Amino acid sequence: MPYPESLKKLIEKVVATRSARVERKKNGQEFPPLKLEEREPVLRNFHPDFIKGTRRSIKIGPSKGYAISNEIVDLLEAKSRVNPYLVNLLDPDFETDVLIIGAGGAGTAAALLAAENGAKVTIATKLRHGDANTMMAEGGIQAADKVGKDSPYYHYLDILGGGHFVNDPELVYTMVKNAPDALRWLEGMGTSFSKYEDGKMKTMHGGGTCRKRMHYAADITGAEIMKTIRDEARNHEDMINVIEFAPAVEIALDDQGRCAGAVLYNLETAEYQFVKAKAVIIATGGSGRLHIQNFMTTNHYGATADGIVMAYRAGVPISFLHTVQYHPTGVVFPEQAEGILITEKFRGAGANVLNIHGEQFVYEREPRDVEAACIIRECSPDGRGNGVPTPTGKFGVWLDSPMIEMLKGEGTVRKEFPGKHILFRRFGIDISVEPMLIHPTLHYQNGGLDINNKCETNVPGLYAAGEVAGGIHGENRLMGNSLLDVIVFGRIAGAQAAEYIREHGESGTGNLDHVKHYNEEVEAAEIDEDRIAPMILPDYSNPEVRKKQLTKDYFGTLS
Amino acid sequence: MTEPSETTVDSLVPIFFMGKRYDVPASLTIQKALEYAGYQHIRGCGCRGGVCGACGTVFRTPGSYKLQVGLACQTVVQPGMHLMILPFYPGNRSSFDIEQMNGTGGELAALYPEIFKCIGCNACSQGCPMDIDVMHYMAQAIRGDLAGVAETSFDCIMCGLCASRCPAEEVQFNVAILARRLNARHGIIRAEHLHERVKEIDSGKFEEPLRNLMNKTTEELKELYKSRESEPQMAEEDWTPEDSRYV
Structure with a gap:
């Protein structure tokens, strides 16, 4: 999907500030990075790790009592x-x-x-x-x-x-x-x-x-x-x-x-x-x-x-x-590519991160957790509320890839970022001319x-x-x-x-006694839900279809 | 569980997966459309981001005789399309010992003599979901231009669609990776600085500075971290730091 008119209008604001930003970058004038002591409050207020209720203590096993993401504890x-x-x-x-x-x-x-x-x-x-x-x-x-x-x-x-x-x-x-x-x-x-x-x-x-x-x-x-x-x-x-x-x-x-x-x-x-x-x-x-x-x-x-x-x-x-690591720059538009990684190399090559007004609000080479928290702060209504709205009601900020062409020569984006260039071209967006719309996305354990x-x-x-x-x-x-x-x-x-x-040399005869014990521990801890793990694959199939998938076990000749 | 990206509600269009009709939202990729239809992918699904080659797909649209290709994770459905995901294609592969080779076109031709059977029909290029000029790199391979093959084929995701279309039974993607590896190993000058640095490390040059760091308190480390000198963004390759004690 190419950018709709509403977003094209906002891109004009990015273009308006671009040459001045490129000039500053060439002269070595960077947006000031946060000092070590300034990182802490941004992380605490805006990084997803700090949201209350998203972690809990594990009830069983060798790290019993350790509080980590609910989704992992579930497993x-x-x-x-x-x-x-x-x-x-x-x-x-x-x-x-x-x-x-x-x-x-x-x-x-x-x-x-x-x-x-x-x-x-x-x-x-x-x-x-x-x-x-x-x-x-x-x-x-x-x-x-x-x-x-x-x-x-x-x-x-x-x-x-x-x-x-x-x-x-x-x-x-x-x-x-x-x-x-x-x-x-x-x-x-x-x-x-x-x-x-x-x-x-x-x-x-x-x-x-x-x-x-x-x-x-x-x-x-x-x-x-x-x-x-x-x-x-x-x-x-x-x-x-x-x-x-x-x-x-x-x-x-x-x-x-x-x-x-x-x-x-x-x-x-x-x-x-x-x-x-x-x-x-x-x-x-x-x-x-x-x-x-x-x-x-x-x-x-x-x-x-x-x-x-x-x-x-x-x-x-x-x-x-x-x-948990949230990568600062995942695709947020077009929707078909949502979540896909936009490499940090764009920022390493000098691309600025910009809000709805086309203005810088963060140094583009902060460590990932700090960069992600700053972007969330810019987008969040509880933060500064300067995010760019997408047609599906989400918010993102601009990653100004075209300025790399001005910093390092025409054709650089296509040559240095062929994977992303082709990805966006499929959707009718040329990232050497138009910026990308991004938002932090779950990236690393x-x-x-x-x-x-x-x-x-x-x-x-x-x-x-x-x-x-x-x-x-x-x-x-x-x-x-x-x-x-x-x-x-x-x-x-x-x-x-x-x-x-x-x-x-050889190991002895294998057994699964520890699994038997673990199952008993799950029961003893009164974890009443009927969960099994490992998950192996996520299930993105349609819940409406799943409601009709009534066979839970082997019967006759088909599962 | 739903992938938390489905937010739009749009009109349903028919697609035919292996001949069977499903009505799916018009904005979805083929991969997500099949999940909407009730499939949980096992084969034919990998990175979901267009780089792994698991979901090469062939399809036809109504009113056209043309066979088209795409990646299921990157291609938006089209009304009435007939499609098939090709998660695997049997490909001939020759083993080699890169240390014992010199990186010549002759070596590549000896491992894949069938490259000379290429008839130049261009079905491979037309069948490439990455828009690689496959026929061109096969011609480069025949000429022994390994650097050329390496450059032309660089984006190859080894999905196998080229081989599936080839009347000469070539396995282009294996020819391409052999050429890329030979070129990178033997055709391009090795990075001297790597070898020099490995020698320095082996000689114990950084042992003391590193052990010193490991024994510092967090407060001391923070001070060192804050005061470390940063190479400017626009610095040229020959930039050197003022403090050269540890480099």
Whole structure:
């Protein structure tokens, strides 16, 4: 849908202030960023994390008493999808050295490193190999590799500042220190990063960075990385077996409490199958499809927190899940594209964020939580009420992409942002000429399973890497640190799991006793609702149709 | 659960999914229209944002013989359209060891000799939902111009629609990713600064400054954070900070 007349009129106000804004930007005059002490009140008043009644304490399990989003608690206070007394673990359907649950960036990186270290790998994934948030990451991947200008020291400081200084220091240390090597690894596999003629990587700023260290592949960095490492995994079919459309639903433990494999659910045949493994890596990603606080999301269809649920039942505590990341810039018009991510790279390239009057109200490179809270304040009737109304009654603010053409030359938007250019062109909007209308959208699970710097959980033989793990990003992740997280910690998890099985050999016979106990705990806590988890897939089907879907179990020959 | 974006109520139009009629709101994408009709997607649905290649779709509209393509998550329904989502297409793929290769067109041709069977019919380009000039990059592949293939095919989401349309049984998307990887690995100069920095890290250069940071109190960290020097937005690549102790 092209912009209707009402919005075109408002765009004129953006155009009216544009040349003066470009001039200021060229002269280094930026809209003043908030001081550290000014961030707090905006977050407290306008960030969705602080809305009363949206969190509650978990009643059961290893992190009992910890208050996190209701939507996640709903899944943790639920029974297993499968009756643990009925699954046969004595006769495994598959056997492998390392089982990896999830086939996004972390899972695939882990598979490559486990295989490189001699382990036979099975990847079980809910959808297809590569169907993950990694594929959708746009803007870039951070690494402090510009010698003489940047260093892991500054990368560390930026991460701590963005994460409110509560991040796990060991995990941050591990990530910044391994970042340049992660980039080198990706480059060596043939990832097409944007480079200068002399081979130097192009880098730019992201929100909250003090040095330009965001490496990118146009505006589809995650897709480029995901396609490359997936292709490499396919070069090792003898070592890496991928089972698609088979999400794991429970972890199995042996009688010593070590991880012994996982139960998969075959989405097409409805069978529950057991994979016996010597070690398991959880790389199931995030939870945007839970639509926390009913927010629209940038996330992949499969992002439903399954790994958190399974591991929590197996005894792994969780942390940093009390904050959720809302990406400052999701599409709010046209409606067909609502929620879709508009990469922070636009702001990194200099695009201003503007209200209904075409005026700046926020520095465009604040950390994500601060930027999002400022945009919500501008749009909210309880705030400043300067939002741009959409035809469907929502509010947004302008992201002035055309000014990038004036800053960096004509054709830059099309060249540097081909993915978004084509997306909007399909709707009759040329973003090198017209700005985009955006609003914060549910983006990232800041916390997750407790791990150490070897990606170990407290369950021997059970590892976690990527968005499903917590601590690295503290209470707020910076742009470009998620792709980095999945590669660095995915590789570590793969190598560590391979080493673990060399030391420990076979796991014992698997059992689901912990699931039986967990189900009993749910009952004992008098959680009366009839919930089951993990969710596996969201259900967006029409409620009117669902009312007529009366078959709840197998009868006769059809379900 | 409904995806919290459905807010408009608009007129219903008929679409035919695998031949079966459903009446759906006219403003929805094919993906959401099928959900409105009662489907819960398992195959044929991925990122819901036009980059993953799970929902390549072929369709015909009334009164036209032309077969059209799109992504179900990006294409708005058209009244009377007949459609089919193609969630998978079997594709030949050759394995390789990128370390042992030199990045030549000959290597690509040895792995995919069928590229020379291309008859230049352009069905692949017409069948690309990303508007990639597929036939052009196949011609570039035949000429051994891997940098050309890499550039032309950069946006490929590997949905497989090109291969589904090809009378010469090519698997264009696998040819393309091989060319992109060979070009990025062997055709383009490696980033020296990466190797230099990895060496510095391995030699322990940043160990002490980082360990010092890790032992600081939150208040000390806040001071360091506030006073850190920022590279200006418009700075050129050769910018250097005043404080060079840690770089």
